[in-house]
Amino acid sequence: MTRSNEVRVELPVLDEASLPAPLGPTGRTLRSFPVPKPLKSHGPARIIALCNQKGGVGKTTTSINLGASLAEYGRRVLAVDFDPQGALSAGLGAQTHDVTTIYDLLLTRTKDVSEAIQHTSTPGLDIIPANIDLSAAEVHLVNEVAREQILASVLRKVSDDYDVILIDCQPSLGILTVNALTASHGVLIPLECEYFALRGVALLIETIDKVRERLNPAIQLDGILATMYDSRTLHSREVLERVVDAFGTNVLETVISRTVKFPDASVSATPITQFAPEHAAAEAYRQLARELITRGAVA
Template sequence: MAGKAQAAKAATGDTPIGPTGRPYHGFPTPPKLDGHGPARIISLCNQKGGVGKTTTTINLAASLAEYGRRVLAVDFDPQGALSAGLGIQTHEIPTIYDLLLDSKRDPHEVIVRTAVENLDILPANIDLSAAEVHLVNEVARETILARVLRKVAGEYDVILVDCQPSLGLLTVNALTASHGVLIPLECEFFALRGVALLIETIDKVRDRLNPTITLDGVLATMYDPRTLHSREVLERVVDAFGDDVLETVIGRTVKFPDASVSGVPITEFAPEHPAAQAYLRLARELVARGAVA
């Protein structure tokens, strides 16, 4: 990795080299929007658990909201970690599960405003675990989430769907509803093993259900530059995915669980922390790439 970084630095002059071995751009602050909508829908997807999907959904959503984008976060995991991470109690309120089962229900009855300005959420709880059983006999069951989100897409600039660690019917619903996919990938060897299967699933969804879906990027998470293993895994990810690997890399820090316990994004819990700045940079990079307006 060091050899690649030195070669890249020699080729680019004084431009700093990032962890991915490529020039490290700052990305400009996104301009304000004249209006809102229609939303671009992005699924955060990886069938391996513990790779940073929910953490990324929370903090990317908050970062985009800070830049004036209207954001809807969709908790599509029965564990409800996204809802909890944004301080939403889901025991006595309607959730995304109710919208999946009742096509006539208005999503506005379920959407909850969070404490973060410009950021709303469609919450979830353990009830969602029964959704696949209930939906299995539905006509066009893969498109039910798309029909729900279509009713509110005009009010938001981006909708982020936090998928469960599985490639089952809920994840297929999310991919069918989405314009793009963001793959958080832990910088650990075993995290690499299942990515080929995920890419194959995305290709099948593109071929059979959603021909316009694109890969918006692979986001390296839990990166620890002090370990050779972490650096080698990141190098392999860049070799495998090339420019699809985002320049922004999310480091490993105890601040993430601390922020989750407090029910706020890290951008509010510790705004000057490098991890908070990394997610703000991720938001700027996605805007610069055209993944977000």
């Protein structure tokens, strides 16, 4: 028995260019930001505070690796360790004992800022270190006139030498953090993709609004950076979705995923861009640097 009236349907050949662009973890079109052009001149620096009153959300990791990535793109970067725990200093291999630290600069106006600046293993990335002495600064600053503006006066002296200054804040909203916000042009909020980290963001943004109203009218939110993201867990995906729903385009497109490479790089006291330059985490921080430059947060 033979078949008759067979219909042959030819499926169209799909052109990759006609396919919709893939979506990233934030639910927006996944795009790659262009490599920035070299700068013809340097300074004055744009000062960015990396701030979140919750600890363990990736502030120091971001300060180290964002600074190294920006330096790779020819930017002169100064990282300021503003946390008494000194994790940023340790992560960049800086000396913290028997040297001038940020504590000395805050309390002794006659100190030369250049004495405190140390070069790191990454060309173009310098650091002002901190140690446990900084924990006493809040007590000493209580009776100071214009105590909220002391860090601003310190950084003003070296601002022309750099393109960006990154301040790694301690996990609190005390006088040191207010000093950092008063000195800054922008705020970058690293946010762990975890429910309890999400709860404190509204309080932090409220603090930024108060600083803008009373101390620093020019400060703005440069972005919320999702960190420690794990695409395998529903919890991470739901938290990131809620953050995007609440803050919209203030959430950066770049997302930093969780990986064991970060603690390994910390132990070696080098940025991940040097420790594992081909790793996805290193490329994520390069992408973050390019996104901030594209947004105008960095020159």
